Amino acid sequence: MRTKSKWSPGPGKRNGGEALSIRQMIEAVAVEHGLDRKRIFITGLSAGGAMTSVMLACYPEVFAGGAIIAGLPYGSAKTVPEAFDRMRGHGMPSERQLQKALRDASPHQGPWPSISVWHGSADQTVASSNADAIVAQWRAVHGLDARSTRSEMVDGHSRRVWRNAQGQELIEEYRIAGMGHGTPLGTAGDAALGVGGPFMLDVGISSTWHIARFWGIAKPCVKRDAKIKPAKANNEALAPGFARAFSMPKAGVPNVPHSAKRANIPPSQKPSSAAGIRKVIEDALRSAGLMH
Template sequence: MRKISDTITRLAAFRAGQGFQINGQGRDRLSDLGDFGSNPGALRARIYVPDDLPEAAPLVVVLHGCTQTAAGYDHGSGWSQLADQESFALLFPEQQRANNANLCFNWFVPSDTKRNGGEALSIRQMIETMVLAHGLDRGRIFITGLSAGGAMTSAMLACYPEIFEGGAIIASLPYGSAKTVPEAFDRMRGHGMPSERQLQKALRDASPHQGPWPSISVWHGSADQTVASSNADAIVGQWRAVHGLDHGLDARSTRSEMVDGHSRRVWRNAQGQELIEEYRIAGMGHGTPLGTAGDAALGVGGPFMLDVGISSTWHIARFWGIAKPCVKRDAKIKPAKANNEALAPGFARAFSMPKAGVPNVPHSAKRANIPPSQKPSSAAGIRKVIEDAMRSAGLMH
């Protein structure tokens, strides 16, 4: 058992901002969402909606790390830049100091990381409000986060898998790995991680959902001294089972390649659809990988926003099928030993990119039995539609 003195030392470091610490504000391109429901987690909602956003546009939910604001993370990562280019809406849940002194999402507090409770429910209510207010596509909702925000991303994907088409977890941990602050510090250092079977059970038990499941993108620096890179392996192992990729050859990556000089592994199903990807960024410490030059340049480098020559923002959006390919991409394919068969050109893209002119029928909307999006002309009308839909979905009483 860990000594109480060690735990106190870790808590002091945590309160001093030495845990999930990300600094920098940058210019604020975001606006407030306003009222979005009962908000049991007492979070703030910031949004970015490009001018002339088309009907049925995608939604990306972005979660910041400790000591950082939504605007600061947007400035560093470049998500609103990409939203302007590719026409999708952004939602930035923002932690409040009254909830956590270091502005960390409470990913290690069970009451905040359960379905229909705490901070997780607040984020779910924000998503529903955005979909209804802006006529967004329920079949193309995605979520990503860094560090503490990445751990809350894990929680949202586990608690509401029917809502998300895909998720991206950067420099973070699997769902259900910690339930207290001391456990959180241990898991960050790679100590005492639950077994793969236990993590898989935690994922399945988090919701009544039986599939289909979101695609998962995992990013981690090989030199991360804040969150051990073994957590990336744990995340992949947690999600392989629900995707049916946890037995025999299916448990191994089915393709490996170098992308912009960094390792990428991919797990595909029998139909060739890419379900899980993992980027291991060579020599990178704790932070979000950026590429601030070249064809996919996005964001601004700074503390924990690390310019390592690859834009995680762009590559994540590309994996989700909401960003167009660049003309140049340094990706040298190296098939894994488990499967030397290469996909036919464009085969994987057919699964991830929506077909032009074909409406996306959202399976999640059918399962949740939520009325289709509407855009009333008055503010009162918008609020009534939102409240009625949220009651129908069990998100408001």
Template sequence: MHGCTQSSAVYDACSGWSRLADDYGFALLFPEQVRSNNSNLCFNWFNPADVRRGSGEVLSIRQMVEHMIERCNVDRSRIFITGLSAGGAMANAMLAAYPDVFSAGTILAGLPYMAASTVPEAFDRMRGYGLPNTEALQAKIRSAFDHKGPWPRISVWHGTGDDTVVPANATAIVEQWRGVHGIGPHPSSTKRRGSRTLHIWKNASGRGVIELHTLSGMAHGAPLDTAAGHEKSGAFFLDVGISSTVETARAWGLGGPKLPTCPTDGIRAAAASALRWTGLRPRS
């Protein structure tokens, strides 16, 4: 899911998701905001009516996902979501509102669920002001849907040099999801390689359920590695030699043998929605 001022086509062209889908044969869905909803093309992650289960933009996206599941015969146990900035915040909202739909999600330079309820509050949270405390953040996830589990695995990526959505938001997202996963504040392991620090939290069974990737000095955007040829740099797509796209696909098990392709005829016949959408399949 794209960030503010972006389109789904730009997000795809830079992030390289379609190129990976061509290689490995998985189905892709790219929701796209329209100016009649938000003049800056931001997903309305800060509007309570748009992030509440069964309402607004999260419902529109859920309808798109359901159409893709049925049209492409998608395995319901292998549905994932990712997004950048406002798209990352909306991806987090989808994970909170529909934890029964998604197995995992990756949030790039995003924000916690229900951290704001107005535009001025949204700007404050982006700057790190007024973020709810851990108890309040965890309560927002629990109240989003009476889910009995399992809960989606969460991966958070953020640059320490991000002054658009400050890194305190990444920490807040981790704090928010720790509660439902039943894990403590300290990571189970920490790995450092180059500019990246990776913290992993494991649950009682030893499974990694939350990851925090911190990239030293990186500004606001999605981390990419253009050397492989799948991705290209651009505004808010930053070539730092680490590909969040490739690593996310591998973590989700999408880098193996080709999966069945999705038929293209009628692919845009989704339920009526306030958002545009694009369904893609690999070229045969």
């Protein structure tokens, strides 16, 4: 049977639809495993990035931080055609409208989760202007100026940071030079994580590691003896550098500032066809209950 795709507004609102379902799953896991509720984070790519925006806006009290990779700002679209327009960088609501949508999404008055935004400068699927819109949306609730506090190069890519009066980093934005639509990977060096593949792009910087470091849940990498083998889980070897990058810091150990260094960036992987990417995004939206 063939049906028309249509937008379901429920998943984008607090206490309803897919957002509520995800919230309930988080609660179940937190209770079952006795998780520290001050250390719950969320991240997603593309349609998952858009859903991350939804969860952060609708349930900001749940998350210590969120990372949105090639996603959309919350409340930027109400229909599927609008969503695809926003993906192309067209018709974005004003900064004030986006900020109002975020404030109206929940009764929360703060504190607010820290936000990490990642986007490829050559993304032909979701325009990089969405990254700017996400940053602008979250600056208001954090009470931050439009101008970033710090700009630097990390592993050869641009990073901007917004800090509060106490010097705490609340928002960061990475613009990955020459990268298309996907999650940035760094598969070499002491912080190596993951294996390149569709939408997992080896561009010489590990978004996973840098995000975890921004959140204060990963130590800086330490040079290890090459003969030491990584730990194993479920009889499968972990990706090189996993144990190093995600060893948890001891209580009271402060987050270490990002190093600013340049590196030679390998060529981005050839992107998949636009039609294929669109199908992946539509399938993800359907799985999330946003389309059917």
